[in-house]
Amino acid sequence: MKKRKRRIPCGTMDMYKTFFASSDEEKLAELCWKELIINECLGLPPDFVANYRNDRSRDSLLGLHYFPAIEDDNTGKTAHEDPSCFTILYQDEVRGLEVHKDDQWIPIAPSKDKLIVNIGDVIQVLSNNRFKSATHRVVRPREANRYSCTFFYNVQGDKWVEPLPQFTKQIGESPKYRGFLFGEYMQLRIKNMTHPPDRPEDLIHITHYSISN
Numbered sequence: 001m002k003k004r005k006r007r008i009p010c011g012t013m014d015m016y017k018t019f020f021a022s023s024d025e026e027k028l029a030e031l032c033w034k035e036l037i038i039n040e041c042l043g044l045p046p047d048f049v050a051n052y053r054n055d056r057s058r059d060s061l062l063g064l065h066y067f068p069a070i071e072d073d074n075t076g077k078t079a080h081e082d083p084s085c086f087t088i089l090y091q092d093e094v095r096g097l098e099v100h101k102d103d104q105w106i107p108i109a110p111s112k113d114k115l116i117v118n119i120g121d122v123i124q125v126l127s128n129n130r131f132k133s134a135t136h137r138v139v140r141p142r143e144a145n146r147y148s149c150t151f152f153y154n155v156q157g158d159k160w161v162e163p164l165p166q167f168t169k170q171i172g173e174s175p176k177y178r179g180f181l182f183g184e185y186m187q188l189r190i191k192n193m194t195h196p197p198d199r200p201e202d203l204i205h206i207t208h209y210s211i212s213n
């Protein structure tokens with residue numbers, strides 16, 4: 001059996017530094033959340049996130065990924081949606097990130113000075129499906145080591161997540177999800193990885209909380 005190269009070369013650190021050098025990670029997330037997502041997309045008051053995440057500001061998760069070049073396998077990450085509010089992502093020049101849209105996988109070109117922001121499941125639920133959690137995957141090009149950083153902007157585990165009145169009652173729409181604790185959903189998603197079900201269709205997605213009208 002071929003031995004897998006697992007050692008992370010020193011160069012990786014440069015990429016992680018690039019990711020963090022630009023700004024304080026929490027400021028970066030706040031900027032996206034307040035200015036970009038709330039003001040421009042969701043159309044909610046500018047202080048919404050401060051109120052929604054009232055008591056804590058650092059419920060985030062950082063992923064540092066290394067996809068080693070393996071001859072017989074170029075799978076990076078299979079298709080999925082992030083359980084977060086949103087995810088800020090940086091991939092190196094090797095590329096590989098793809099987003100699913102209109103029945104097609106669209107490659108996302110890497111750029112040294114650009115970060116990618118993916119909507120996550122929490123926003124999909126809060127907005128009652130107005131904003132779709134990005135379905136994405138990683139297909140690593142053959143013979144290339146790939147590195148990426150992901151910053152998952154979450155809410156605290158005991159936060160109750162359900163469609164907001166702005167996207168339901170106030171516009172005469174019925175909720176498409178029942179409410180749940182964010183921590184409970186995270187546990188189910190982690191269990192997907194630690195105890196994968198025999199059948200892929202039994203993996204837990206946000207649809208676990210869907211209300212069929």
Ligand SMILES: O=C(O)CCC(=O)C(=O)O
Pocket residue numbers: 063065077082089090091097136137138147148149150
């Ligand atoms: O490596 C990437 O570009 C994406 C990783 C990812 O989708 C994830 O960690 O959820």
Ligand SMILES: [Fe+2]
Pocket residue numbers: 080081082136
């Ligand atoms: Fe992801």
